[in-house]
Amino acid sequence: MKALVIDDSRVMRRIVSNILVDVGFETIEAENGQVALDQLEANDDVALCCIDWNMPVMTGFEFVVAARKRPEWRNVTLMMVTTEGEQDQIVRALAAGAHEYVIKPFTPEVIVDKLQFLGLVDVKESV
Amino acid sequence: MTIPATWEPLTDADPVLTIAQDLFSTMIDGEPGHLYQWMGESPSLEDSRYAWVDVSGPVVTRVMLMAGRATGEQLTRALLQMDDSEAVSDADFADAVGEIANVVGGNVKSLVTNPGALTLPVVTHQEPDMSTAFCLLETYFGWKGAPLGVSLWALAS
Amino acid sequence: MTLTAETFDFVATLVRQRSAIQLERGKEYLVESRLAPLARSAGALDVDAYVRGVRADVTKHDVVVEALTTNETSWFRDLNPFTVLRSHVVPDLVGNGRSTMRIWSAACSTGQEAYSIAMILADNFPTVRSNIVATDLADQVLAKGRSGRYTQLEINRGLPAPMLVKHFERQGPSFEISSALRSQVVFRKHNLLDTPPAGGPFDIVFLRNVLIYFDVVTKRDVLRRVRGALAPGGYLFLGAAETTIGVDESWERVPLGPSSVYRPREGNVT
Numbered sequence: 067m068k069a070l071v072i073d074d075s076r077v078m079r080r081i082v083s084n085i086l087v088d089v090g091f092e093t094i095e096a097e098n099g100q101v102a103l104d105q106l107e108a109n110d111d112v113a114l115c116c117i118d119w120n121m122p123v124m125t126g127f128e129f130v131v132a133a134r135k136r137p138e139w140r141n142v143t144l145m146m147v148t149t150e151g152e153q154d155q156i157v158r159a160l161a162a163g164a165h166e167y168v169i170k171p172f173t174p175e176v177i178v179d180k181l182q183f184l185g186l187v188d189v190k191e192s193v
Numbered sequence: 194m195t196i197p198a199t200w201e202p203l204t205d206a207d208p209v210l211t212i213a214q215d216l217f218s219t220m221i222d223g224e225p226g227h228l229y230q231w232m233g234e235s236p237s238l239e240d241s242r243y244a245w246v247d248v249s250g251p252v253v254t255r256v257m258l259m260a261g262r263a264t265g266e267q268l269t270r271a272l273l274q275m276d277d278s279e280a281v282s283d284a285d286f287a288d289a290v291g292e293i294a295n296v297v298g299g300n301v302k303s304l305v306t307n308p309g310a311l312t313l314p315v316v317t318h319q320e321p322d323m324s325t326a327f328c329l330l331e332t333y334f335g336w337k338g339a340p341l342g343v344s345l346w347a348l349a350s
Numbered sequence: 351m352t353l354t355a356e357t358f359d360f361v362a363t364l365v366r367q368r369s370a371i372q373l374e375r376g377k378e379y380l381v382e383s384r385l386a387p388l389a390r391s392a393g394a395l396d397v398d399a400y401v402r403g404v405r406a407d408v409t410k411h412d413v414v415v416e417a418l419t420t421n422e423t424s425w426f427r428d429l430n431p432f433t434v435l436r437s438h439v440v441p442d443l444v445g446n447g448r449s450t451m452r453i454w455s456a457a458c459s460t461g462q463e464a465y466s467i468a469m470i471l472a473d474n475f476p477t478v479r480s481n482i483v484a485t486d487l488a489d490q491v492l493a494k495g496r497s498g499r500y501t502q503l504e505i506n507r508g509l510p511a512p513m514l515v516k517h518f519e520r521q522g523p524s525f526e527i528s529s530a531l532r533s534q535v536v537f538r539k540h541n542l543l544d545t546p547p548a549g550g551p552f553d554i555v556f557l558r559n560v561l562i563y564f565d566v567v568t569k570r571d572v573l574r575r576v577r578g579a580l581a582p583g584g585y586l587f588l589g590a591a592e593t594t595i596g597v598d599e600s601w602e603r604v605p606l607g608p609s610s611v612y613r614p615r616e617g618n619v620t
Contacts, residue, residue: 153518156514171216171219175424219503
């Protein structure tokens with residue numbers, strides 16, 4: 067499965083990508099919302115987008131709004147991964163069409179838990 | 194200048210320490226216990242670097258991180274899971290330290306009622322001119338024996 | 351900042367005696383980080399000073415052990431039990447005429463399991479009333495469960511964002527669960543080796559990831575007590591690594607969807 071990691075920080079893209087690769091994703095990256103839209107156009111097999119909020123050129127929120135206008139992308143799961151932790155922001159992102167929301171900082175388990183709930187990763191029960 | 198009312202809770206160092214500890218335990222150290230409150234006098238930083246984000250609003254507020262270059266390189270290696278011997282490029286340094294300021298700033302913002310938008314991080318080797326700003330908080334943490342400063346400022350508009 | 355060997359050895363011995371958990375040398379940072387908040391709230395200069403005080407005050411020993419043995423817990427841990435609860439277990443009980451679910455979340459820690467159950471019921475079975483009893487040995491975790499307040503890091507662990515915005519409210523650095531859900535869960539101090547808590551008989555018991563810490567005799571004893579507290583037609587959930595097989599044959603393992611539940615064998619008299 068292919069995931070698109072959208073963050074203006076290369077460090078953060080690498081952290082998120084490493085977690086996704088560990089659970090079996092192939093990842094591609096984008097440094098802002100506009101590049102992410104271009105990536106989605108060019109890759110019709112993206113199943114998941116992990117989206118930072120604050121980025122230059124086009125924010126993650128604007129990206130979610132733009133991506134949700136495209137019916138052909140309705141099966142793409144959109145997960146915000148951002149330092150924005152106010153309840154209002156979470157509500158706004160979900161209302162705009164994001165499925166999940168991770169607040170930075172996070173551990174790999176946080177991302178994996180969410181992907182399990184979304185049915186994108188098999189559930190391995192803990193001991 | 195007076196302190197913006199909604200920022201009052203953050204003039205205490207405890208919430209900021211908790212935010213920083215959460216960040217370090219999850220993404221830098223992988224376990225709790227390595228970041229602590231620096232006791233005693235404010236330390237001096239060697240070859241210091243500054244990273245900050247601003248929160249817009251009636252009064253623009255700045256969340257600033259201060260670290261010596263060597264400490265910043267250690268942080269970069271930890272975030273990127275690099276070996277101690279690996280050289281840290283300026284681009285990785287600015288990206289990593291800027292992202293730390295971004296996460297601390299974003300979490301600080303979450304504690305304030307009706308905050309404005311967060312700016313993208315800025316990283317410099319020169320202390321920004323804060324002569325007209327009002328310092329809400331300046332506190333130091335210890336990490337691997339080295340000091341790390343966090344300060345909060347209300348900027349004059 | 352580092353602890354003295356004296357402090358560490360005292361704490362490690364205390365924890366080993368009370369919980370059978372081994373704290374090896376090299377775990378000084380863990381002792382430091384877990385005890386620092388206690389030291390601060392007690393007004394001690396540092397953890398060494400705090401532990402010096404604790405040595406002379408037996409009433410503080412429990413708090414220290416709790417601080418070092420409380421495990422991280424997550425929302426909807428392992429997911430499958432909650433899927434099965436929604437898809438099979440509650441519909442079956444409702445089909446058998448239950449309009450109120452009595453549920454026991456045993457060894458509940460800070461309450462994420464109990465509240466996860468409460469959310470499943472509230473979101474999927476709005477007409478079913480639920481009375482959830484959540485028990486643990488440790489006062490500190492029970493107090494936290496009762497408060498219904500969780501940090502951002504705790505919220506991040508497994509709580510789906512739509513449920514977060516539906517059932518929680520941000521209060522400064524923490525998120526607080528709604529009073530409606532909080533009122534459905536009663537937290538009680540309870541030892542699994544004692545008589546089951548009041549609030550039963552229970553239609554559903556969650557006893558997950560606890561039995562693994564006990565020897566087989568103790569496991570059998572705990573399972574016998576749970577069986578006595580289970581209502582006819584009731585369900586028991588165990589952890590993925592746990593089973594009644596080879597321990598207590600009066601239970602039957604029933605595979606359901608992606609998971610398994612345990613039910614008392616019919617005609618079994620104990």
